[in-house]
Amino acid sequence: MGARTCNEKPDPFGNAPKNNKNILLSRELKSIIMNVAIIGAGSLGQSIAKGLLTSETLTALYMTKRNLEALKGFDADARVNLTSDNILAIKNVDVIIFAIQPRHFEGILNAIKSDLKPSHVLISVITGFAISRIEAIVSKENYVIRAMPNTAASVGQSMTCISTNEKGKEKVELAKSIFNNMGRSMIIPEEQLQAATVICASGIAFWMRLIRATTQGAIQLGFEAHEAHELAMQTCFGAATLLKESGNHPEEEIDRVTTPSGCTIEGLNEMEHQGLSSSLIKGINASFEKINQIKTK
């Protein structure tokens, strides 16, 4: 599918027109009522659960894993059911989110497929497991959706990319409503999901390293470690928020803080002489090459 839509706000880099019909307000999305099962409520599954539980339209949430110990506490919410029985879970829901490791997916799909209903919406967050492979186990007539969230889902700030099979296009707004509960989402063609994984899922690590480097610089300038960390984090958050709120291009915001012959441009140019932008771009490309090698194994 070629359509590309993003929730709530205009594209942060100004690419999407503000009156784009594809931009759906979260108000509209919140009207969808859901019963959901998360098969494999591990690290990501629990983050997704936390996001879903903030939604008033969620009526029931089944969370499955073999060892339920780690899920204690979730069932304090009356809508939550904890079970190791995947079939029991899917019998009671409309939407099934698969968050198991890739090596477990085929076996679990085969085990539940005779209990699937045509109305079930199947959402996989599993890395590198193509829609065509899912269709081969279930069918092209099932609603199949792939989503790639990141770990910021646990704090409601994931950037989630979503692709669907042909049938799944009918349920794409439902998928967006689920992932918009834990951040923002964008519909992209499946061919771009690997690239999106690098930018958004690996991207969390890239940004962490930039924040850590800033912290190290701040300590060298005399701040205590905890102060340096706070300064770096909040400045990074402020920079991203400036772009999101203003819709400006980053270079416009850079122009606002670079006095001619001043300290900011001095530092920025030195960083570029040392290869800042180039090393980031090369790193992103190296990750992309690697993820494509992993995919073909």
Ligand SMILES: NC(=O)c1ccc[n+]([C@@H]2O[C@H](COP(=O)([O-])OP(=O)(O)OC[C@H]3O[C@@H](n4cnc5c(N)ncnc54)[C@H](OP(=O)(O)O)[C@@H]3O)[C@@H](O)[C@H]2O)c1
């Ligand atoms: N973490 C991320 O940032 C991220 C981002 C995007 C996509 N993903 C993808 O999301 C998937 C999950 O990642 P994760 O980090 O959350 O992994 P994880 O913590 O290992 O979670 C997977 C869970 O599946 C459960 N499980 C295994 N067999 C099961 C079965 N037969 N029935 C029900 N549950 C079962 C495991 O619990 P038990 O052993 O107790 O059953 C485990 O808690 C992976 O495919 C990953 O590629 C992760």
